[in-house]
Amino acid sequence: MNAHDEPDANPTPIRPYDGPAxxxxxxxxxxxxxxxxxxxxxxxxxLLAVNQxxxxxxxxxxxxxxxxxxxxxxxxxxxxxxxxxxTRHRATPDLFERHTVAQLARHSDFWLExxxxxxxxxxxxxxSDRYLPVTWDEAFALIATRLNALASPDxxxxxxxxxxxxxxxxxxxxxxxxxxxxxxxxxSNMCHEPSGIALKRxxxxxxxxxxxxxxELADAIFIFGxxxxxxxxxxxxxxxxxxxxxxxxxxxxxxxxxxxxxxxDPQDPLQMLSGGSTTISSDYLQLRIGGDLAAVKGVIxxxxxxxxxxxxxxxxxxxxREFIAEHTADFxxxxxDVAAESxxxxxxxxxxxxxxxxxxxxxxxxxxxxxxxxxMGITQHKHSVATIQMIVNLLLxxxxxxxxxxxxxxxxxxxxxxxxxxxxxxxxxxxAFLDRLRDVFGFEPPREHGVDTVGAIEAMLAGxxxxxxxxxxxxxxxxxxxxxxxxxLRRCDLTVHVTTKLNRSHLVHGREALILPCLGRTExxxxxxxxxxxxVEDSMSMVHLSGGINAPAAPDLLSExxxxxxxxxxxxxxxxxxxxxxxIDDYDRIRDAIARTFDDFHDFNARxxxxxxxxxxxxxxxxxxxxxxGKAVFHTHAVPTDAPIHRARRSxxxxxxxxxxxxxxxxxxxxxxxxxxxYRGVFGERRVLFxxxxxxxxxxLAAGDRVDLRSVAEDGxxxxxxxxxxxxxxxxxxxxxxxYPETNALVPLSSFADEARTPTSKSIPxxxxxxxxxxxxxxxxxxxxxxx
Numbered sequence: 001m002n003a004h005d006e007p008d009a010n011p012t013p014i015r016p017y018d019g020p021a022x023x024x025x026x027x028x029x030x031x032x033x034x035x036x037x038x039x040x041x042x043x044x045x046x047l048l049a050v051n052q053x054x055x056x057x058x059x060x061x062x063x064x065x066x067x068x069x070x071x072x073x074x075x076x077x078x079x080x081x082x083x084x085x086x087t088r089h090r091a092t093p094d095l096f097e098r099h100t101v102a103q104l105a106r107h108s109d110f111w112l113e114x115x116x117x118x119x120x121x122x123x124x125x126x127x128s129d130r131y132l133p134v135t136w137d138e139a140f141a142l143i144a145t146r147l148n149a150l151a152s153p154d155x156x157x158x159x160x161x162x163x164x165x166x167x168x169x170x171x172x173x174x175x176x177x178x179x180x181x182x183x184x185x186x187x188s189n190m191c192h193e194p195s196g197i198a199l200k201r202x203x204x205x206x207x208x209x210x211x212x213x214x215x216e217l218a219d220a221i222f223i224f225g226x227x228x229x230x231x232x233x234x235x236x237x238x239x240x241x242x243x244x245x246x247x248x249x250x251x252x253x254x255x256x257x258x259x260x261x262x263x264x265d266p267q268d269p270l271q272m273l274s275g276g277s278t279t280i281s282s283d284y285l286q287l288r289i290g291g292d293l294a295a296v297k298g299v300i301x302x303x304x305x306x307x308x309x310x311x312x313x314x315x316x317x318x319x320x321r322e323f324i325a326e327h328t329a330d331f332x333x334x335x336x337d338v339a340a341e342s343x344x345x346x347x348x349x350x351x352x353x354x355x356x357x358x359x360x361x362x363x364x365x366x367x368x369x370x371x372x373x374x375x376m377g378i379t380q381h382k383h384s385v386a387t388i389q390m391i392v393n394l395l396l397x398x399x400x401x402x403x404x405x406x407x408x409x410x411x412x413x414x415x416x417x418x419x420x421x422x423x424x425x426x427x428x429x430x431x432a433f434l435d436r437l438r439d440v441f442g443f444e445p446p447r448e449h450g451v452d453t454v455g456a457i458e459a460m461l462a463g464x465x466x467x468x469x470x471x472x473x474x475x476x477x478x479x480x481x482x483x484x485x486x487x488x489l490r491r492c493d494l495t496v497h498v499t500t501k502l503n504r505s506h507l508v509h510g511r512e513a514l515i516l517p518c519l520g521r522t523e524x525x526x527x528x529x530x531x532x533x534x535x536v537e538d539s540m541s542m543v544h545l546s547g548g549i550n551a552p553a554a555p556d557l558l559s560e561x562x563x564x565x566x567x568x569x570x571x572x573x574x575x576x577x578x579x580x581x582x583x584i585d586d587y588d589r590i591r592d593a594i595a596r597t598f599d600d601f602h603d604f605n606a607r608x609x610x611x612x613x614x615x616x617x618x619x620x621x622x623x624x625x626x627x628x629x630g631k632a633v634f635h636t637h638a639v640p641t642d643a644p645i646h647r648a649r650r651s652x653x654x655x656x657x658x659x660x661x662x663x664x665x666x667x668x669x670x671x672x673x674x675x676x677x678x679y680r681g682v683f684g685e686r687r688v689l690f691x692x693x694x695x696x697x698x699x700x701l702a703a704g705d706r707v708d709l710r711s712v713a714e715d716g717x718x719x720x721x722x723x724x725x726x727x728x729x730x731x732x733x734x735x736x737x738x739x740y741p742e743t744n745a746l747v748p749l750s751s752f753a754d755e756a757r758t759p760t761s762k763s764i765p766x767x768x769x770x771x772x773x774x775x776x777x778x779x780x781x782x783x784x785x786x787x788x
Contacts, residue, residue, distance in 0.1 A: 154464075166419045202632060291350040337638075431447070469495075707771050
């Protein structure tokens, strides 16, 4: 590894941070990242176009814009993403001439990111172990040849990143289904898949029900398993406004997260000059990792008991009985199950006291309008679907669905991950949609379900997945069970990645490999009819235009829609009835095709040009329940007492901890922008393990010691991640947290959410051992992406 791989290590990497989220620290961080990328002036100008009608949608998270038509709003997270994309650094063919793939693989993910924007399509030369330049026509011809030579289209796997635009995603699914497969693993499989499954079954729509306006009306906002200060900083603006007007904000999170405690808005001059901040959470409940289902069920039990007591006292009840009678099913069965649940079990599994849960119940009862938000701290558990349905059960009790200021709010990550699903990037497409594709485009689409992310890895391991095509993302690093995933990718005949920058996935390749560089969200996309705009859908179903303003990083870059269309043209040839090349001459034609395919996108081109765009219909928000029951359904779930962590603790004599993987403040998903985690007080270090001080002492260790982690997996496979710095942190006993992707190697491929198959990255049973330096080399051979 080169000495310049990362910033110099800080002699005191742990320095507790007691300031607010945001504030001057956020502004200094923005300036630092713009300067590091060599774009202090151009980058600042670019930021002025973020989320503007004539600019581009933020390439960071999917949190909606408060007012897409006028306000200037960006956040530290988005600024880092913009700076990274607008960087002046370039990864030219010279980089690959100077480094073999093996040499590149010895560098850290941070170093790979810092090489800058890719400029040319590259093809692996196995003999020299180097990537060499290739023309676009040669690249498309190679992929087409390999795809058409497969014994079955199902031997190809087509992955999708959530930053892909609606236009690119629509063309992608159209091409792949005309090619003949539904193999569409995507990043949703690793994050909010449980949300879609739980909500679709329970209320008939696989999306949240609220709009941004609802946050202005809510009397209480409950936040589960989410850290907006790092992952969705613009959400803090809405929470700040809500808190200032007296809205109760109740946060459920095992870790004390600064963004949920207090926030100084960097775009509020008065607050910045005065050094003030706003308290965000009125109540902060540090439950155990994975204890949310038990906690919510305890709150519900209190609500039902208070309701019953008031009725016995001759007072009005607290339930919305009219709503329950007219709009819901299975309430009596659900209520009986809640009453039968043991308080001892609820307290033990949640890590909260009855008094804490009663306090939350009283807040809920006192609030006429309640919003429940959740993030990946809820979705990456074995019982994630059940937990989400329990949260919705709570909302149903008082009719907090389908009225202003109330509803369900899954907070998604990637900027268009919801739009990709709307465009039917799904391994399980509805038959009605396939019928529509057939009728509009004149081919018979495949009817068999394809593979999800876990299934894709399994298929590659089994040798039935031979070609892997990634439209964005960093599959090798984002996925669980790193050793197995890397082995799977290396078994492929061909791996192809569409990307803006070099990442780990390009170095964990098949027998043949291609890197295809594309335009970024901030760049001008010039096609035959002029500059083009794409569309994206945010977490609250708003669809709006996005158009870049910067010159492309290199003349040879193609847009994602152009890459998909040219590949489809090369692969399908004369047998396709779709005019692929004509579609990319003018993206209005793609949107017209979308409008013919999806009724909700009627008059797409006209409606999306209205400033701010338009909101897609949401049946549950209108109290129309498009599920099998025709009503919102109360779902009954027992508090889990035989999860992997319970079985692991019963099988071991030494302490078994529950580890949750988290992001640092200087990363977005797998992209590492820097080595600091300001709000958690970590500087210049990523291999850290957050633990309760009493647990550290009980292990005979001290904060600052190095430790090794070993997962306790039921498949018997030994999985290790070594050399972590122990940090004494405010987290419940028995619980640990560490950054991913460094700890992805500990997540078994076979450990995923019931029904949703989302990897259980937030609930990994592990044991903690004193660090053995001799194990470092072995650990790094297991997972090159763990090199610090």
